[in-house]
Amino acid sequence: MKRKYTAAAAVTVVATLSLAACSGGSSDQPSATADNKPVTLTMSTWNLANSPEFKTLADGFHAAHPNVTIELKDYDAAQYATLLTADLAAGTAPDILTMKNVTDMVTFASGGQLQDVSDVKLQSGIKGAASYKLDGKQYAIPYRIDGNVIYYNKDLFKAAGVPDPDGSWTWDDYTAAAEKLKTGLKTAGSAALPAYLHGWNALVQNFATAQVPASALKGDFGYMKPYYEQALKMQDGGLQLPFATVTANKTTYQAEFGKQQAAMEIMGTWYVATLLQQQAQGAADKFAWGMAPVPQRTSKTAGTSNTPITYGDPTGFAINVKTDQAKTAAAKQFLAYAESQEAALTLAKIGITPALTDDAVVKVYFGQSGIPSDDLTKFAWAKQKIDPQNPPSPKTATLNTVLSAMHSAIMTGSESIDKAISDAEAQYKNQVG
Structure with a gap:
């Protein structure tokens, strides 16, 4: 985004x-x-x-x-x-x-x-x-x-007694870490949630499209179902704010992570400059943080010996x-x-x-004051495979409208995953032929 x-x-x-x-x-x-x-x-x-x-x-x-x-x-x-x-x-x-x-x-x-x-x-x-x-x-x-990465609060992970991400996480690993954080943060007396998922539909749909991989332009969206099952499991388990709360309250991803309301957040690398600036100005809390690759569909693309797949x-x-x-x-x-x-x-x-982003660029980028310089953060920022968020096609605008409505229907629970996907497929094919 x-x-x-x-x-x-x-x-x-x-x-x-x-x-x-x-x-x-x-x-x-x-x-x-x-x-x-x-x-x-x-x-x-x-x-x-x-x-x-x-x-x-x-x-x-x-x-x-x-x-x-x-x-x-x-x-x-x-x-x-x-x-x-x-x-x-x-x-x-x-x-x-x-x-x-x-x-x-x-x-x-x-x-x-x-x-x-x-x-x-x-x-x-x-x-x-x-x-x-x-x-x-x-x-x-x-x-x-x-591209998108996991931002994580090292101080909250430490307080919860949960190991930092190691770059090898699948989506199941991400959910399991969130469950451990929920228990550990509560024990530590922290009100922070394990994770934050912003309201953008791309944060579910585009990971599916990039990591399956698939083409949403074909009008078949069934491959997104496992990603929605994971997102709903996180939401229903109290591991992140409900979508309805995020949209109704116009919650910002800057405040959720910057004010330590969430221990993890998946967001674009543009947030680095904002977080550094807000921490320097006092608009965000000062805490130790890092970046890790986004969770992967399977272990085949996870780990620092591979190239994690994200989108942007x-x-x-x-x-x-x-x-x-x-x-x-x-x-x-x-x-x-x-x-x-x-x-x-x-x-x-x-x-x-x-x-x-070659080695010389990485060195300069991580020479900025306040930015983490650990190896995993550098890897997550520089070595990811970035799949297009918006495929260059005259159909893309229609596709985005249909998928946004599908996302809202699923995440608010107004329709089941299967029903919302089926309705979206029919709507898209009716509009683009």
Whole structure:
């Protein structure tokens, strides 16, 4: 899931770009334009005041290409897709379009509003690029991707007398650990619950899709049943807050883990920067914590000798189809820079999870003050296989609507798992044909 922001209405901001020499830039890359004439690009962003990644990338690229100026056009995050769609229709959209959601890429590419950027060479080891392919063409280049991990409170585990995760957990192991935590926390006099499951349907459904593996686009959702059985077992056993409570009270995952209301929480790696900031500012309690791989379907993908399977979507950059040829050349150079190791290192320094996570990036990322540096945390963050949360297809928007309703029906108990799945399958096939 992408982080949700609140911001003012769209406003253009010119980035305060560094005029640093190119010694730290991409000197091995060709110049953005053959004659080095000044070029001004515009780029869409959201919540610019609290999202330093955009200016960081603009500054880094400018250092390598001083003739290129990037102006950042900031949009209201809550209405980002709507406002950007309106600007595209009016012919006033920026040259570089940040893809906040994969579904936006599908909509814009299907409407002929994005350039084919298949000629931008992908870095070896880059994650999330496949999510931006449609009909065999690459329409955006990822610069960051956030997979899900287990966040766990080491202090609460210790108080409960339960061993920390070791990276080998299946979903049965996860549930068993939660049951031990329930007993141990009660004995220790703690009111914390063993775990917290946020209300997003992806936190059940997408693990099933990634780990089975399966394709929800086919309209057969029966493979999700074991994952719902596990989620309901946790809920009915008092191991996590009920879904109805979470949705009715608008419970936040930041408060549940940050204020030590839950000993474990499965959430995206974007939460790291938030947790560090909240602990530093006093909005979250200070306690020892770590990350572990998400539970696996079987032991075949569990353990640090394997690659744990999780899910998540990238964030990336695309190019407006109406951008002229000279600006397109510079924009493609920016896309290439944004996925480079150089850019990944600058993002890691500010707590962003880059789409490229090699050993050098891992070292920089875990050099941040306050972040755990144990081997399991590093492994969970860097070595996971991230399956797409939103498959790039025109059917994805309909699929998400159907699956969200199915999730609510199951988790509130208004329908049995079998009935809810059957109804969702019928609804989906009726809508997409």
